[in-house]
Amino acid sequence: LFPNQPIPYFLNGIAYLKLKQYQKAVSPLKEGKQFVYEDIPLLVQFSTNLAEVYNGLKEYEKSDKEFEEALQLDPDNDNVLNNYAYYLALRKQNLSKAEKLSKRSIELSPNNVSYMDTFGWILFQQEKYSEAKIYFEKALDKGGFNRPAIVEHLGDVFYKLNQPDKALENWNKSKELGNTSDLLKKKIADKKYYE
Numbered sequence: 001l002f003p004n005q006p007i008p009y010f011l012n013g014i015a016y017l018k019l020k021q022y023q024k025a026v027s028p029l030k031e032g033k034q035f036v037y038e039d040i041p042l043l044v045q046f047s048t049n050l051a052e053v054y055n056g057l058k059e060y061e062k063s064d065k066e067f068e069e070a071l072q073l074d075p076d077n078d079n080v081l082n083n084y085a086y087y088l089a090l091r092k093q094n095l096s097k098a099e100k101l102s103k104r105s106i107e108l109s110p111n112n113v114s115y116m117d118t119f120g121w122i123l124f125q126q127e128k129y130s131e132a133k134i135y136f137e138k139a140l141d142k143g144g145f146n147r148p149a150i151v152e153h154l155g156d157v158f159y160k161l162n163q164p165d166k167a168l169e170n171w172n173k174s175k176e177l178g179n180t181s182d183l184l185k186k187k188i189a190d191k192k193y194y195e
Contacts, residue, residue: 006035010046017049022056029053044070048080055087063087081105082115089122098122113144121153129160148179159193
């Protein structure tokens with residue numbers, strides 16, 4: 001009914017993204033993006049969601065390009081900064097850039113525990129374990145104590161800091177909080193860190 005309106009395309013793309021049907025999400029997001037005129041926030045949303053979709057498809061170059069486009073339009077979008085940094089950290093690519101992006105997201109939203117966790121994870125990937133521990137603990141203090149991923153990350157850093165008992169304690173706590181990952185189960189069973 002409204003072939004030139006971007007919102008239906010956007011919502012269709014988001015639905016596929018949430019269902020992890022990444023390939024199906026590409027077309028409506030790309031098509032709808034063409035119909036966005038003079039609405040920078042909406043254009044940022046299209047680019048950000050396309051970046052998420054391409055990341056899900058492991059098309060990392062395209063994902064990074066969309067994140068870059070979103071940041072060109074809105075350089076202080078804390079969510080975009082954090083997500084881009086997080087994906088770079090997961091891939092262990094361009095960690096110095098990830099650190100810069102993540103640091104900026106924390107400057108913009110200093111109480112966001114997810115952003116602190118991302119920054120801690122980047123430091124962890126850079127083998128800056130003592131610094132990483134500080135950010136994971138800050139995230140816990142600011143309310144992240146009930147988030148299984150943050151608790152698991154703290155366990156990982158304790159393991160790297162030669163404190164296996166504290167590592168195991170945090171891994172078990174993460175499991176109690178609902179973390180069902182096979183990797184976590186393996187860490188607990190073998191009392192050893194795995195990537």
